[in-house]
Amino acid sequence: xxxxxxxxxxxxxxxxxxxxxxxxxxxxxxxxxxxxxxxxxxxxxxxxxxxxxxxxxxxxxxxxxxxxxxxxxxxxxxxxxxxxxxxxxxxxxxxxxxxxxxxxxxxxxxxxxxxxxxxxxxxxxxxxxxxxxxxxxxxxxxxxxxxxxxxxxxxxxxxxxxxxxxxxxxxxxxxxxxxxxxxxxxxxxxxxxxxxxxxxxxxxxxxxxxxxxxxxxxxxxxxxxxxxxxxxxxxxxxxxxxxxxxxxxxxxxxxxxxxxxxxxxxxxxxxxxxxxxxxxxxxxxxxxxxxxxxxxxxxxxxxxxxxxxxxxxxxxxxxxxxxxxxxxxxxxxxxxxxxxxxxxxxxxxxxxxxxxxxxxxxxxxxxxxxxxxxxxxxxxxxxxxxxxxxxxxxxxxxxxxxxxxxxxxxxxxxxxxxxxxxxxxxxxxxxxxxxxxxxxxxxxxxxxxxxxxxxxxxxxxxxxxxxxxxxxxxxxxxxxxxxxxxxxxxxxxxxxxxxxxxxxxxxxxxxxxxxxxxxxxxxxxxxxxxxxxxxxxxxxxxxxxxxxxxxxxxxxxxxxxxxxxxxxxxxxxxxxxxxxxxxxxxxxxxxxxxxxxxxxxxxxxxxxxxxxxxxxxxxxxxxxxxxxxxxxxxxxxxxxxxxxxxxxxxxxxxxxxxxxxxxxxxxxxxxxxxxxxxxxxxxxxxxxxxxxxxxxxxxxxxxxxxxxxxxxxxx
Ligand code: ADP
Ligand code: MG
Numbered sequence: 001x002x003x004x005x006x007x008x009x010x011x012x013x014x015x016x017x018x019x020x021x022x023x024x025x026x027x028x029x030x031x032x033x034x035x036x037x038x039x040x041x042x043x044x045x046x047x048x049x050x051x052x053x054x055x056x057x058x059x060x061x062x063x064x065x066x067x068x069x070x071x072x073x074x075x076x077x078x079x080x081x082x083x084x085x086x087x088x089x090x091x092x093x094x095x096x097x098x099x100x101x102x103x104x105x106x107x108x109x110x111x112x113x114x115x116x117x118x119x120x121x122x123x124x125x126x127x128x129x130x131x132x133x134x135x136x137x138x139x140x141x142x143x144x145x146x147x148x149x150x151x152x153x154x155x156x157x158x159x160x161x162x163x164x165x166x167x168x169x170x171x172x173x174x175x176x177x178x179x180x181x182x183x184x185x186x187x188x189x190x191x192x193x194x195x196x197x198x199x200x201x202x203x204x205x206x207x208x209x210x211x212x213x214x215x216x217x218x219x220x221x222x223x224x225x226x227x228x229x230x231x232x233x234x235x236x237x238x239x240x241x242x243x244x245x246x247x248x249x250x251x252x253x254x255x256x257x258x259x260x261x262x263x264x265x266x267x268x269x270x271x272x273x274x275x276x277x278x279x280x281x282x283x284x285x286x287x288x289x290x291x292x293x294x295x296x297x298x299x300x301x302x303x304x305x306x307x308x309x310x311x312x313x314x315x316x317x318x319x320x321x322x323x324x325x326x327x328x329x330x331x332x333x334x335x336x337x338x339x340x341x342x343x344x345x346x347x348x349x350x351x352x353x354x355x356x357x358x359x360x361x362x363x364x365x366x367x368x369x370x371x372x373x374x375x376x377x378x379x380x381x382x383x384x385x386x387x388x389x390x391x392x393x394x395x396x397x398x399x400x401x402x403x404x405x406x407x408x409x410x411x412x413x414x415x416x417x418x419x420x421x422x423x424x425x426x427x428x429x430x431x432x433x434x435x436x437x438x439x440x441x442x443x444x445x446x447x448x449x450x451x452x453x454x455x456x457x458x459x460x461x462x463x464x465x466x467x468x469x470x471x472x473x474x475x476x477x478x479x480x481x482x483x484x485x486x487x488x489x490x491x492x493x494x495x496x497x498x499x500x501x502x503x504x505x506x507x508x509x510x511x512x513x514x515x516x517x518x519x520x521x522x523x524x525x526x527x528x529x530x531x532x533x534x535x536x537x538x539x540x541x542x543x544x545x546x547x548x549x550x551x552x553x554x555x556x557x558x559x560x561x562x563x564x565x566x567x568x569x570x571x572x573x574x575x576x577x578x579x580x581x582x583x584x585x586x587x588x589x590x591x592x593x594x595x596x597x598x599x600x601x602x603x604x605x606x607x608x609x610x611x612x613x614x615x616x617x618x619x620x621x622x623x624x625x626x627x628x629x630x631x632x633x634x635x636x637x638x639x640x641x642x643x644x645x646x647x648x649x650x651x652x653x654x655x656x657x658x659x660x661x662x663x664x665x666x667x668x669x670x671x672x673x674x675x676x677x678x679x680x681x682x683x684x685x686x687x688x689x690x691x692x693x694x695x696x697x698x699x700x701x702x703x704x705x706x707x708x709x710x711x712x713x714x715x
Contacts, residue, residue, distance in 0.1 A: 016044075016190065016191065016194065017044070017194075018043065018044045018045040018048070018191060018194060018195065019043050019044070019045060020043060020044050021033070021042060021043060022036050022041060022042065022043065022044065022046075022047060022183075022187075024044075025044075025047075025183060025186045025187055025190075026186050027179075027182060027183055027186060028183060031174075032175065032179075032183070035172055035174050035175040036175070036183075038172045039170065039171070039172055039175075044187055044191050046661075047183075047184060047187045048187060048188070048191065048192065048195065048216050048220075049242075049661040049662055050169065050170075050184070050661070051219050051220070051239065051242065051662055052167035052168050052169050052219070052220065053168065053169065053170050054168045054232060055165050055166065055167055055168060055222065055228060055231045055232060056130065056149075056165070056166040056167075056168055057074070057165055057228045058074045058128070058130070058164050058165065058166055059164060059165055059224060059225075059228075060073065060074065061073075061074050061075060061076060062074070062075050063075065063100055063101065063102040063103075064077070064098070064099075064100050064102045064103040064104065064105045065102035065103055066102075067105065067133050067143055068133070069133055069134060069135055069143050070132060070133075070134075071132065071133070072130070072131065072132045073130070073131075073132075073133070074128060074129070074130040075098070075100065075105075075128070075129055075130075076100065076126070076127070076128050076129075077098040077099050077100035077126075077127060077129075078098070078099055078100075078124060078125065078126055078127060079096055079097070079098060079099075079121050079122065079123050079124065079125050079126075079127050079152070080097045080098070080099045080104065080123065081095075081096070081097045081123060082094075082095070082096045082097070082117070082118070082121035082122070082123060083095065083118070084112075084114055084117070091110070092114075093108055093109065093110060094108065094109040094112045094114070094117050095107070095108050095109075096108075096121050096127070096150075098127055098129060105133070105143070105144065105145065106136070106142075106144040106145070107129060107131075107144065107145040107146075107148050107150070108144055108145070108146050108147075109146075109147055110146070110147070120150075120152055121152060122152070125152050125153060126152065126153050127150060127151070127152045127153075128150065128151045128152075129145060129148045129149070129150050130148060130149040130150075131145045131146075131147070131148030131149060132145075133145055134146060151178075164222075164224065165222040165224075165226055165228060165231065166181065167181060167184065167220055167221065167222070168181075169181065169184060184220055185220075185221065188216060188217060188220045188221055192213045192216040192217045192220075193213050194213075195212050195213050195216060196212065196696060197211055197212045197213075197696065198212070198245075198696035198697045198699065198700040199212070199241075199244075199245055199248070199697070200682075200693060200694065200697065201693075203244075203248075203678060204241075207240070207241070207244065207674075208237060209237060209240065209241035209244065210237055210238055210241055212241070212245070214238070215237075215238040215239075215241040215242050216238075216242070217238075218236065218237070218238035219236070219238040219239050219242060222236070222238075234664075234667060234668070239662075240671065242662045243662050243663040243664075243668050243671050244671050244674070244675055246660060246661065246662045246663045247660075247663050247668065247671055247672050247675040247676075248675040248678065248679055249700060249701055249704050249705060250456070250675075250704075250705065251452075251456060251672075251675045251676045251678075251679035251680075252679040252682065252683065252697070252701055253701060253704075253705035254456035254457040254679070255456070255457070255676075255679045255680050255682075255683040256683050256687070256688075256689070256701075257457050258310075258457040258458075258683075259683050259684075259687045260687075261307070261308070261310065261457075262307050263687070266306060266307060266435070267305070267306060267307045267308035267309075267434075267435045267436075267437060268308075268335070268337065268411055268434065268435070268436075268437070269303070269304055269305060269306045270303040270304060270331055270332060270334075270335045270337075270411065270412075270437070271304075271334070271335055272300040272303055272304055272331055273300070273331075274330075274331065274334030274335070275334060276330040276331075276333055276334045276363050276365070277327055277330050277331055277334060279362075279363055280326065280327060280330055280359060280363065281327075283359065283362060283363075284323065286467065288320075288323070289320060289465050289466075289467055289468070290465060291315075291319070291462075291463050291464055291465035292320055292323065292324055292463065292465075294461075295313060295315075295324055295461045295462075295463055296324060296327055296328075298311070298459075298461045299311060299313075299324070299327075299328055299439060299461070300331070302437065302459070303328070303331055303332075303412070303437055307435075308435045308436060308437050308438065309412075309437035309438060309439065309459075310438050310440075310457070310458050310459065311438070311439050311440065311458060311459045311460070311461060312440045312441075312442065312451070312455050312458040312459070312460045312461070313439060313440065313441045313442070313460075313461045313462075313463060314441075314442055314451070314460060314461070314462050314463065315441070315442075315443060315462070315463025315464070316443060316463070316464075316466070316597070316632070316633035316634075317443045317593065317594060317596075317597025317598075317633065318466060318467075318470070318597055318600060318601050319443075319463040319464075319465070319466055319467075320463065320466075320467050321416070321441045321443065321463060322352070322355070322416075322572070324439075324441075324463070325341060325414040325416065325439065325441060326356060326359065328412060328414060328437075328439050329341060329393055329412060329414060330363070330365075331412070332411035332412035332437070333365055333392045333393060333411075335411060336409075337409050337410065337411025337412070338386070338389065338391070338392055338393070338394065338407050338408060338409055338410045338411060339392070339393050339394070339410070339411060339412045339413070339414075340393075340394045340395075340396065340400055340407070340410060340412070340413045340414070340436075341356075341393070341394070341395045341396075341413075341414045341416060342395075342396060342397065342398065342400050342401070342413060342414070342415045342416065343395070343396075343397065343415075343416040343417060344397065344398070344416070344417050345397070345539075345566060346371045346372070346373055346397060346539075346543065346546075347537075347539070347546060347550070347566050347567070347571070348416065348417070348571065349369060349371050349395050349396055349397055350369065350371075350543070350546070350547055350550070351550065351571060351572065352395050352416070353367065353369040353395045354547070354550075354551075355572070356393070356395065360393060365392045365393060366385075366390060366391050366392050366393070367391070367392070367393040367394070367395065368382050368385060368386065368391045368393070368394050368395070369382075369394075369395050369396065370382050370383070370386070370394055370395070370396035370397075370399055370400060370405070371396055371397045371399055372397060372399050373543045374543060383404065383405055383406075386405065386406070386407060386408065387405075387406040387407070387408055388408060389408030389409065394407075400413075409434070410434075410436045411436055411437065412436055412437040412438070412439070413436050413437070413438050413439075414438075414439045414440075414441065415438065415439070415440045415441065416441050417441065417442060417443060440455075440458065443594065443597065443633070452672060452673075452676060456676065469603045470600060470601075470603075471600070471603075471604075471605050471606070472600070472631050473596060473599060473600040473606045473607065473608050473631060474605065474606070474607045474608070475596065475607075475608045475609075475610065475627055475628050475631070476607070476608075476609055476610070476628070477584070477609075477610045477611075477612060477624050477627075477628060478609060478610070478611045478612070479611075479612055479613075479614070480612070480613050480614055483611050486580055486609040486611055487525075487528065487529075487580070489578075489607065489609065490502075490560075490578055490580060490609070491529050491532065493577065493578050493607065494532060494559050494560070494578070498575065498576070498577045498578055498604060499553065499556065499558075499559050499560070499561070499573065499575050499576040499577070499578070500559065500560045500561070500576060500577075500578035500579070500580065501560075501561050501562075501563055501567060501576060501578070501579050501580070501595075501598055501599070502521055502525070502560060502561070502562045502563065502579075502580045502582065503563055503564070503565065503567065503579070503580070503581045503582065503595055504517045504518040504521050504562065504563065504564055504582050504583075505517050505582050505583035505586055511539065511540065511564075514538075514564050514565075515538055515540065515564065517582075518536055518538055518562055518563065518564050519536065521562050521582065522534055522535070522536050522562045525560060525562065532559050532560055533557065533558050533559045533560070534558070534559065534560035534561075534562055535549050535552075535553075535558050535560075535561060535562065536549075536561075536562050536563070537549050537550070537553075537561055537562070537563045537564075537566065537567065538563065538564040538566055539564060539566040549561070553573060553576075554573055556575060561576075565591070565595075567595070567598060571598050572598075572601060573598070573601070574601045574602030574603075575602055575604070576598065576599055576601075577599050577600070577602065577604040577605065577606040577607065578599060578606065578607050578608075578609070579595060579596055579598055579599045579606070579607070579608045579609065580609045580611065581595055581596075581608070581609070581610050581611065582611050583611065583612070583613060584610035584611055584612050584624060584627075585612040585613065585616050585617070585620040585621075585623075585624065586620075587623075588623070588640070589623045589626060589627070589636055589639065589640040589643065589644075590636070590637065590640055592610070592623065592627050593627070593633060593636045595608075596608045596627070608627075610624055610627060610628075612624055619643055619644075622639075622643050623640075623643060626639040626640075626643070641665070641666055642666065682694075689701070
């Protein structure tokens with residue numbers, strides 16, 4: 001049976017567009033389309049944004065007489081001889097002798113495929129050779145190249161792209177660098193002139209940026225005489241411009257969204273420092289830290305405004321965010337409105353509910369827990385109470401923002417552990433009730449560069465001080481066979497009255513296997529330390545069982561809690577001062593930091609023991625080292641960004657922010673700051689981008705961010 005292919009449109013009849021598939025490019029057949037797709041490249045526009053990751057300088061051509069040992073060069077000549085020879089017992093060497101007007105030089109390969117090499121190096125052909133010459137190993141005098149980069153051609157030297165700065169692209173198996181370069185050259189030559197300028201003239205001028213099409217051209221095919229150092233460090237005017245425009249559009253989107261919100265929404269100004277808040281402060285068993293006081297002041301100022309608060313609270317694990325949340329929630333209740341606390345896991349919601357309930361009881365306010373769990377009948381009753389306004393404080397999972405939950409008059413919502421939620425979910429919150437105030441809390445510190453792109457439309461508060469008396473957690477790594485040492489330390493500490501968590505291996509594929517591993521660990525503890533009281537907690541337990549285990553751990557009748565990663569976020573048991581993480585090499589850095597944050601919450605010296613097994617990836621090793629070397633969450637986040645690279649950094653993928661194609665948040669922080677300032681200024685001046693000089697900009701914004709950020713309202 002014939003296979004019918006949907007054939008591409010004939011090339012001649014098509015008006016070329018940047019959204020064209022790469023299959024329209026000369027030299028790109030169906031096989032290459034697939035290979036390019038592997039690199040994330042489907043359209044012309046994708047390819048244009050796929051900048052070289054490095055450049056090869058062929059502009060500094062030297063002659064053979066100018067060669068120096070240890071100095072990288074490119075030289076051009078012709079092949080005078082080529083072939084393999086024996087050296088020593090079994091070793092074979094392939095040698096090519098190259099000649100130019102000034103002399104001869106030898107190039108050697110110690111690993112090679114004879115047939116391939118013989119075909120490649122034909123006597124008489126032109127050759128370009130790049131590398132760093134070394135002192136000759138065998139002849140005792142003179143210099144030679146070992147495994148240089150070479151290009152050969154039977155025609156003249158010019159075909160070998162001499163005298164140019166060549167782009168080098170990331171590529172994939174089956175797609176040689178040279179072919180990739182040829183494809184990209186086609187794309188740039190045929191399409192770069194079709195891109196439209198959208199940056200306002202004053203930005204181009206102020207930053208000495210080239211026009212957009214010129215920028216694509218120069219970044220892909222640097223003209224003769226370009227500054228190679230600038231190119232290599234991504235600081236050439238062309239690269240800078242493309243980096244800037246990408247960051248600028250995102251910042252513009254965020255700035256316009258922030259502006260729009262302040263236009264569209266009239267919120268509920270709240271009276272702050274009411275009775276409930278005052279009573280709460282009297283009841284607290286501790287003094288607020290200065291950081292908590294400062295942050296609360298910032299929040300209270302926002303709440304008094306006639307438009308809704310949108311504030312991000314960043315505070316490392318254990319910095320005391322819950323009491324800040326509670327104070328904010330009570331402010332809404334003080335004003336006769338409802339308040340909600342949303343958390344990402346059932347377990348964390350249950351804990352919040354359990355720890356807030358006693359306060360609510362004493363203060364005489366009603367509180368309810370709403371998650372996906374529990375009986376439908378109960379849920380219906382809870383929802384009924386919420387919509388009638390009988391319940392003042394609601395704790396729940398994202399079930400809270402789903403359809404079917406109608407608040408009576410929601411005044412404020414706090415989102416705990418925001419990193420588990422995406423930007424789009426954040427949008428859904430704003431649509432609940434009549435523009436509630438929103439406080440978004442995260443314990444996963446985000447490097448500043450990233451938080452500006454992820455949360456650029458929020459105001460940010462930092463809880464940068466831990467409650468007094470905390471001692472830094474001692475972190476140690478135990479490899480494989482040393483595992484028992486960690487458990488011995490554990491039994492010693494427990495003998496002193498402490499409690500411990502043992503977190504079991506993360507198994508990506510299956511929750512079931514994760515549970516099996518946890519069960520085995522529990523058995524191991526029970527047989528090894530029969531006197532210790534250990535129990536299991538995991539995500540699949542019934543709510544009552546789980547609450548029962550947590551309650552007994554909290555009161556101290558359980559000494560060891562063997563857990564799956566359900567305990568990752570938020571859990572707070574101050575007497576627990578030991579954490580063992582099994583197969584720590586499988587966890588991400590921010591996850592390890594979260595897990596470690598379960599201890600070190602009281603006055604006791606706490607220990608975190610990371611048990612790692614071989615084989616260990618290079619990244620895995622770096623992560624463990626980072627955990628040992630850093631305790632501060634921000635430092636850890638920076639390390640994470642370095643190890644993983646920004647594209648892959650937690651949250652960015654599902655955050656709703658377009659992935660960066662050109663910019664790199666670590667490298668281009670300077671541009672990010674400038675882009676942000678400019679975007680804010682521009683939106684202040686022309687909030688809806690209505691001025692005629694901003695038409696193109698508005699279109700570009702819509703193209704890149706429109707679907708992502710709900711900008712349609714202004715565009
Ligand atoms: P996180 O920021 O990780 O959510 P929590 O709010 O759970 O931290 O607080 C961690 C622990 O510190 C809790 O046991 C809490 O009661 C305690 N805590 C919070 N604020 C203070 C304070 N100002 N002084 C002493 N202990 C505090
Ligand atoms: Mg918390």
